Amino acid sequence: MQVTETLKDGLKRGYTITVTAAELDAKVQEKLVEAQPEVEMKGFRKGKVPMAMLRKQFGQRLVGDAIQEAVDGAMRDHFEATGDRPALQPDVKMQNGETWKEGDDVVVDMSYEALPEIPEVDLSGLALEKMVVKADDEAVDEALKNLAESAENFEDRKAGSKAKDGDQIVIDFLGKVDGEAFEGGAAEDYPLVLGSGSFIPGFEEQLVGAKAGDEVTVTVNFPEEYGAKNLAGKEATFDCTVKAVKAPKPAEIDDELAKKYGAEDLAALKSQIGERLEEEYAGAARAVMKRSLLDQLDKLVSFDLPPSLVEVEAKQIAHQLWHEENPDHHGHDHGEMDVTDEHTKLATRRVRLGLLLAEMGRKHEIEVSDGEMTQAILTQARQYPGQERAFFDFVQQNAEIQQQIRAPLFEDKVVDHIVSHAKVDEKDVSKDDLQKAVEALDEEA
Numbered sequence: 001m002q003v004t005e006t007l008k009d010g011l012k013r014g015y016t017i018t019v020t021a022a023e024l025d026a027k028v029q030e031k032l033v034e035a036q037p038e039v040e041m042k043g044f045r046k047g048k049v050p051m052a053m054l055r056k057q058f059g060q061r062l063v064g065d066a067i068q069e070a071v072d073g074a075m076r077d078h079f080e081a082t083g084d085r086p087a088l089q090p091d092v093k094m095q096n097g098e099t100w101k102e103g104d105d106v107v108v109d110m111s112y113e114a115l116p117e118i119p120e121v122d123l124s125g126l127a128l129e130k131m132v133v134k135a136d137d138e139a140v141d142e143a144l145k146n147l148a149e150s151a152e153n154f155e156d157r158k159a160g161s162k163a164k165d166g167d168q169i170v171i172d173f174l175g176k177v178d179g180e181a182f183e184g185g186a187a188e189d190y191p192l193v194l195g196s197g198s199f200i201p202g203f204e205e206q207l208v209g210a211k212a213g214d215e216v217t218v219t220v221n222f223p224e225e226y227g228a229k230n231l232a233g234k235e236a237t238f239d240c241t242v243k244a245v246k247a248p249k250p251a252e253i254d255d256e257l258a259k260k261y262g263a264e265d266l267a268a269l270k271s272q273i274g275e276r277l278e279e280e281y282a283g284a285a286r287a288v289m290k291r292s293l294l295d296q297l298d299k300l301v302s303f304d305l306p307p308s309l310v311e312v313e314a315k316q317i318a319h320q321l322w323h324e325e326n327p328d329h330h331g332h333d334h335g336e337m338d339v340t341d342e343h344t345k346l347a348t349r350r351v352r353l354g355l356l357l358a359e360m361g362r363k364h365e366i367e368v369s370d371g372e373m374t375q376a377i378l379t380q381a382r383q384y385p386g387q388e389r390a391f392f393d394f395v396q397q398n399a400e401i402q403q404q405i406r407a408p409l410f411e412d413k414v415v416d417h418i419v420s421h422a423k424v425d426e427k428d429v430s431k432d433d434l435q436k437a438v439e440a441l442d443e444e445a
Contacts, residue, residue: 001070003078011113011306013084016095019070019106027066032058063102067094071108086112087306113306118359126296126422131285131429131437135277139431143273148253151260154191154246162209163245165195169207170244173218177236184228185236189243200236207240214242225328281434288437290415293422294353305351313347314339361414368409376405 001023007014032054039054040046071092079085090112096104154168163169168191175185194204206218218238226232251257258269318337323329360366377395381388395401 001074003074006109007111011087011116011304012111013114014109014111015078017071017074017078017108017110019067019074019108021103021105024063024066024070024106027070028055028062031062031066060102067106070106075110084112085115087115087309088113088312113308115306115355116303118356119301119303121297121300121356121360123418123421124423125300126293126418128289128292128419128422128424130289130424130426131434132426133278133281133285133429133431133434135274135281136431139277140270140273143277144253144257144270145250147261147273148250148257149248151251151257152248153251155249157245157247160211161245161247162211163194163207163242165208166193166248168193168246168248169210169242170246171207172241172243173238175236175238177231177234182231182236185238203238207242210240210242210245212242212245216240216242281431284434284438287441288434289419289424291441293415293418297356297418298349298353301352301356303352303355305348305355309351309355310344310347311339313351314343317343317347317350357411357414360418361410364414364417366410366413366417368406368413372409373402373406376409380405 001020002018004016004018005014006016032051035058036051036054038046041053041057044050075090075092090110093109094100095107095109100106157167171190171192172188173186173190174181176182192199192204192207194208196204198204200220200222202220203218206220207216210216218240219235220238221235222228222231222233224233251260253266255265258264258266261269263269263272315337318339321343322334322337326334377392378388380395381391384391395405
């Protein structure tokens with residue numbers, strides 16, 4: 001077996017792998033010997049079938065496996081010998097694939113882009129600022145007020161009052177398309193909060209101003225992408241009877257409210273809110289510090305990047321931004337995304353920092369433990385109430401999803417390692433200062 005270099009240009013590599021006919025025949029023979037003890041054939045006892053008959057029966061079938069194993073072995077030996085790590089899966093093509101016949105050498109072209117050498121970084125030269133925000137009484141009181149509003153009740157307005165946005169109206173309704181009632185289009189004593197957007201667009205607006213006892217006919221068009229195909233895009237009327245108009249009334253901020261949220265009393269609830277707020281502030285402050293860290297690393301290091309990695313990343317950025325700008329389009333039938341210079345610039349930064357963090361993690365033997373992965377999966381599974389087990393099993397069987405979960409965990413552990421070796425100064429700031437810093441991150445992203 002011979003491996004000959006055909007290209008070495010920057011990070012681009014090209015090689016020709018030649019597996020001689022004799023080597024390939026030996027590989028096939030090895031497989032036949034391995035299989036012989038288990039083969040049964042009419043007229044022969046198990047394991048006693050002559051090798052010539054085995055070759056005639058199974059030789060052709062084993063040639064493909066032998067070629068694959070030989071080429072894979074040659075590639076593995078090559079990477080071990082050179083120390084090259086391909087940026088993406090190598091491109092492997094058989095030169096004489098269409099004309100190859102038994103007895104010929106197998107000649108394969110292999111090309112790839114190698115990962116670059118990553119320079120060492122002096123972490124002690126990094127200077128970081130950690131913003132610290134305490135949860136003051138004003139912030140706790142604001143959070144309490146929001147809790148009270150989310151736990152609000154509704155009480156009847158005085159007779160003759162007109163419904164406003166935010167009010168709850170209790171209605172009976174019957175929906176019709178082309179004059180015929182349709183399944184699922186009727187209800188009695190239905191409590192609907194106006195402005196909540198829980199009904200078809202245009203429905204709630206037509207009930208603003210209604211009073212208890214009013215009969216209102218609402219006319220709307222079902223969206224073209226509506227789930228029920230028999231209703232999608234069609235005009236419908238709803239005969240509504242308004243039975244009550246109720247005004248929102250926030251819950252009282254007292255011990256009873258605290259107990260609704262699992263606290264012993266109001267003081268305990270305030271303490272819990274303070275702790276939660278400071279956890280949120282700490283998370284936001286960490287994001288700001290991480291951006292500063294990455295900015296410094298980006299300026300400290302410079303090395304060649306595999307063009308294919310930058311191209312793939314730029315396309316992913318373009319795809320992601322397009323979907324953010326077109327949130328109603330959930331499919332992938334939108335054709336090729338245009339990659340701009342801005343996409344490529346951002347992709348270049350991401351690839352450089354990604355390779356740097358990956359190399360630092362490798363050198364310092366930083367790994368994501370099974371326990372950390374399990375906890376992360378369980379945390380995501382809670383987003384699907386009642387389907388947690390199904391989500392967990394799905395992730396366990398999907399290597400790509402596992403990698404999507406593992407990657408940010410690994411990156412955070414590497415960042416923590418870097419921060420532990422950098423100079424970090426804590427700075428007490430206000431909530432508003434932290435908010436401005438977080439908003440600046442979004443503007444720069």
